Amino acid sequence: MDISQYLDSFLAESEDNLATLDDLCLALERDGASDDTLAAMFRAAHTLKGMSATMGFMAMADLTHHMEDALGHIRNHPTEFQPSVVDTLLAAIDALTANLDQIRDRGSEEGIDHSAILQRLAAVVETQNSRSVEGSSEAGPPVAFRDRVAEILRSGREPLVIQIAFAPECTMKAVRLLMVERAVESFGECAAVYPDVQALEADADASTAYLAMLVAHQDADALLTAIREISEITTAVVVELESIVSASGEREMNQARQETAATVAVATANETPAHHAAAPSTGGKVRDQTLRVPVSRIDEFMNVLSELVIAKTRLELLAQRGDHALREVTEQIARLTSSLQDGVMQMRMMPVESLFQRFPRMMRDLQKTLGREFEFVMTGLETEMDRTVMDEMGEALVHLLRNAADHGLEPPEVRERNGKPRKGTIRLSAYASGGHVYLEVADDGAGIDRDRVLNSAIGKGLVDERSAQNWTDAQVYDLLFASGFSTAEKVSDISGRGVGLDAVRGKVESLGGDIRVESVPGQGTTFVIELPLTLAILPAMLVQLDNYIYAIPTGSVEEVARLSAEDIDSIQEQPVYRYRDGVVPIVDLGDRFFDAPCRGDYPWNAVICKEGKRRLALIVDDIVDELEIVNKPLGRYLGQVEMFSGATILGDGRVALIIDVRQLF
Amino acid sequence: MAQQYVVMKMGKELYGAPVMQVVSVERMMDITPVPRTLSFIKGVVNLRGTVTPVIDLRERVGLSATERLDSDAMRIVIVEVDTMLVGMIVDSVEDVVTVDESQVSAPPEVVGGLRAVYLHGVAQLDERLLVLLNLNRILSDVEVDQLREVEKRVHG
Numbered sequence: 001m002d003i004s005q006y007l008d009s010f011l012a013e014s015e016d017n018l019a020t021l022d023d024l025c026l027a028l029e030r031d032g033a034s035d036d037t038l039a040a041m042f043r044a045a046h047t048l049k050g051m052s053a054t055m056g057f058m059a060m061a062d063l064t065h066h067m068e069d070a071l072g073h074i075r076n077h078p079t080e081f082q083p084s085v086v087d088t089l090l091a092a093i094d095a096l097t098a099n100l101d102q103i104r105d106r107g108s109e110e111g112i113d114h115s116a117i118l119q120r121l122a123a124v125v126e127t128q129n130s131r132s133v134e135g136s137s138e139a140g141p142p143v144a145f146r147d148r149v150a151e152i153l154r155s156g157r158e159p160l161v162i163q164i165a166f167a168p169e170c171t172m173k174a175v176r177l178l179m180v181e182r183a184v185e186s187f188g189e190c191a192a193v194y195p196d197v198q199a200l201e202a203d204a205d206a207s208t209a210y211l212a213m214l215v216a217h218q219d220a221d222a223l224l225t226a227i228r229e230i231s232e233i234t235t236a237v238v239v240e241l242e243s244i245v246s247a248s249g250e251r252e253m254n255q256a257r258q259e260t261a262a263t264v265a266v267a268t269a270n271e272t273p274a275h276h277a278a279a280p281s282t283g284g285k286v287r288d289q290t291l292r293v294p295v296s297r298i299d300e301f302m303n304v305l306s307e308l309v310i311a312k313t314r315l316e317l318l319a320q321r322g323d324h325a326l327r328e329v330t331e332q333i334a335r336l337t338s339s340l341q342d343g344v345m346q347m348r349m350m351p352v353e354s355l356f357q358r359f360p361r362m363m364r365d366l367q368k369t370l371g372r373e374f375e376f377v378m379t380g381l382e383t384e385m386d387r388t389v390m391d392e393m394g395e396a397l398v399h400l401l402r403n404a405a406d407h408g409l410e411p412p413e414v415r416e417r418n419g420k421p422r423k424g425t426i427r428l429s430a431y432a433s434g435g436h437v438y439l440e441v442a443d444d445g446a447g448i449d450r451d452r453v454l455n456s457a458i459g460k461g462l463v464d465e466r467s468a469q470n471w472t473d474a475q476v477y478d479l480l481f482a483s484g485f486s487t488a489e490k491v492s493d494i495s496g497r498g499v500g501l502d503a504v505r506g507k508v509e510s511l512g513g514d515i516r517v518e519s520v521p522g523q524g525t526t527f528v529i530e531l532p533l534t535l536a537i538l539p540a541m542l543v544q545l546d547n548y549i550y551a552i553p554t555g556s557v558e559e560v561a562r563l564s565a566e567d568i569d570s571i572q573e574q575p576v577y578r579y580r581d582g583v584v585p586i587v588d589l590g591d592r593f594f595d596a597p598c599r600g601d602y603p604w605n606a607v608i609c610k611e612g613k614r615r616l617a618l619i620v621d622d623i624v625d626e627l628e629i630v631n632k633p634l635g636r637y638l639g640q641v642e643m644f645s646g647a648t649i650l651g652d653g654r655v656a657l658i659i660d661v662r663q664l665f
Numbered sequence: 666m667a668q669q670y671v672v673m674k675m676g677k678e679l680y681g682a683p684v685m686q687v688v689s690v691e692r693m694m695d696i697t698p699v700p701r702t703l704s705f706i707k708g709v710v711n712l713r714g715t716v717t718p719v720i721d722l723r724e725r726v727g728l729s730a731t732e733r734l735d736s737d738a739m740r741i742v743i744v745e746v747d748t749m750l751v752g753m754i755v756d757s758v759e760d761v762v763t764v765d766e767s768q769v770s771a772p773p774e775v776v777g778g779l780r781a782v783y784l785h786g787v788a789q790l791d792e793r794l795l796v797l798l799n800l801n802r803i804l805s806d807v808e809v810d811q812l813r814e815v816e817k818r819v820h821g
Contacts, residue, residue, distance in 0.1 A: 307714035635717070637749055637804070643700070646716075653711055
């Protein structure tokens with residue numbers, strides 16, 4: 001079998017599964033060994049193992065297999081669960097990720113050695129084993145199962161506990177158990193099973209199994225009959241409740257609340273036994289059906305579509321001269337085209353979750369390396385963003401988050417001294433509002449120290465001392481984004497490397513966005529990034545210069561003006577425009593582009609552009625239109641061209657360059 | 666080993682571009698100039714929805730940009746180099762020929778204004794010389810960056 005054609009989807013899906021495992025590890029550490037978490041981890045690990053084995057990547061399959069073993073032991077001995085085990089699991093995930101990376105880069109597993117991590121995983125299994133005292137199921141169902149029964153009893157219901165025994169010659173006990181689960185399904189909810197299907201697969205010696213059913217007790221006989229009809233099931237009997245609950249005694253009654261049961265309680269709100277049966281391969285929750293489509297294919301589609309839009313515009317022109325029927329068809333085509341366009345735009349949108357999912361792990365590691373203590377909270381994971389914008393934002397967010405952990409939050413002792421909770425909070429949120437997506441990184445740390453920022457800026461010669469005295473806080477905070485500025489008292493590995501916030505601002509602005517910072521002394525700092533919903537389509541003003549049309553993104557335009565002689569002043573022989581309470585430098589675009597000024601007789605057509613707090617008056621021959629344009633890259637060959645961020649194709653098929661206003665300052 | 670070349674004419678000279686790298690041959694179309702870039706970069710065109718840069722091959726290979734006689738014969742040869750599409754304006758496109766590697770001789774140090782590194786070699790075609798271009802070199806973006814630097818220094 002030629003498997004190479006499946007490599008891409010193997011890589012993508014394995015990446016997803018590793019990310020899921022990563023998340024679940026953190027959940028495991030946070031919430032303890034809960035059934036749901038472990039079941040989900042099993043599913044992800046199982047899929048990973050199956051896929052890598054099928055692809056012939058045995059090092060990966062082997063490591064995943066041992067990881068499953070470790071998970072199995074955690075599940076079977078939940079009371080022995082030590083959070084430190086999570087470190088080992090995470091290390092295993094890292095090793096798998098590195099393994100996957102090598103497969104992607106080199107196509108082989110050559111030279112991969114997992115022996116160190118395999119030893120650590122084996123150690124997990126052994127310590128758990130040696131601590132284990134109550135492993136055998138021969139003496140009746142284990143504590144966890146009894147706890148579950150006790151729990152049901154406390155909720156006021158009386159479960160029917162059934163013991164079944166497998167025939168000694170039965171080789172596929174897991175399958176039989178599945179059949180039992182199916183058979184009893186129609187009678188009522190199955191609240192607990194011991195051992196569950198996966199455990200049974202691993203344990204060939206098990207001879208009995210227990211089920212706790214929530215059924216009317218008069219159905220008991222019919223239920224038992226149904227079970228006994230399954231071949232290789234020798235007996236099925238009802239077990240007295242007292243024998244289970246009293247045997248487990250007082251201790252479990254008390255502990256039941258705190259401990260998490262290890263036996264998988266199959267029937268939770270949304271998981272029925274039938275789902276459980278399918279779980280190992282498909283995941284327990286019902287998901288939307290999705291298709292994996294390479295991004296390049298969507299981009300190609302988008303290209304074709306924008307040509308369609310152009311053709312449609314031409315058709316509209318022709319139809320004006322044509323008869324009624326032609327106009328009608330043209331209108332219909334126009335409607336269909338625009339809904340197609342909406343559809344493709346929608347396809348390019350992805351929930352920010354795919355960007356955010358790697359952060360919890362990063363923040364966890366940061367706590368350890370930095371000696372900070374904090375909760376990391378993420379909200380708005382479902383907020384959708386253009387994929388290209390999102391890809392570009394990853395590094396900037398990493399920087400802001402590290403910054404918040406390193407500089408934003410005070411060390412735990414300092415927090416306690418200041419009467420704040422020892423544990424800080426770092427919040428990453430996303431939300432959409434009015435055509436923009438907002439990303440916020442907030443900490444509840446000390447806030448920005450105005451004086452320290454000022455002193456540092458003065459020391460670095462970024463501002464002069466006298467002029468800075470009357471600055472507003474916002475102006476001072478703005479200094480943080482100045483190039484080469486870092487107030488960290490000690491430069492650490494994590495942040496404060498001087499490439500800091502100015503790089504973040506540069507990235508955000510290159511995407512047509514904006515970043516600002518809000519801070520309250522003693523209460524914390526919030527960085528707010530505002531981004532356009534999409535980069536592919538943007539509103540723009542079309543201006544004419546000579547015979548060519550240029551587009552200026554509306555986001556950079558403040559207003560349009562016609563300048564007459566009395567509006568113009570001159571400073572050092574450079575023309576300036578008196579605008580509001582200040583003056584704005586005048587840039588003649590014809591002059592700037594072709595050394596052919598377009599300033600002739602007054603009035604001059606001017607577009608007042610803004611970039612942050614700075615303004616420019618661009619003089620052009622004519623202002624043509626304002627409309628939505630499709631942003632197309634200029635490509636690598638022209639990549640370094642200054643003053644233009646891309647190009648678009650106009651209704652008549654000509655190309656118009658998109659002016660990058662920032663480059664004109 | 667034999668290779669096929671698209672034969673392009675500029676002035677009296679013939680230049681060859683490997684057929685494998687030629688995507689299409691287009692009639693002249695509206696070119697939108699890109700201000701403040703290298704002089705041989707003529708601008709960008711709309712190639713079926715893709716914004717594609719266009720260079721004047723004549724200027725790029727160092728021929729004088731003399732008056733073109735028959736502008737109706739002019740073509741834009743679209744080539745793909747390193748996943749990058751670039752159009753080259755030529756006086757005309759003549760033919761596609763097969764050239765055996767044995768017919769190719771090393772280029773003389775300077776052909777026209779073109780340094781030998783930009784050439785794959787020179788082949789004898791009937792009575793005429795066919796200059797085989799090394800498109801990867803001619804259209805390398807690194808090269809363009811360097812040229813841009815030089816131009817900057819010259820013009821300040």
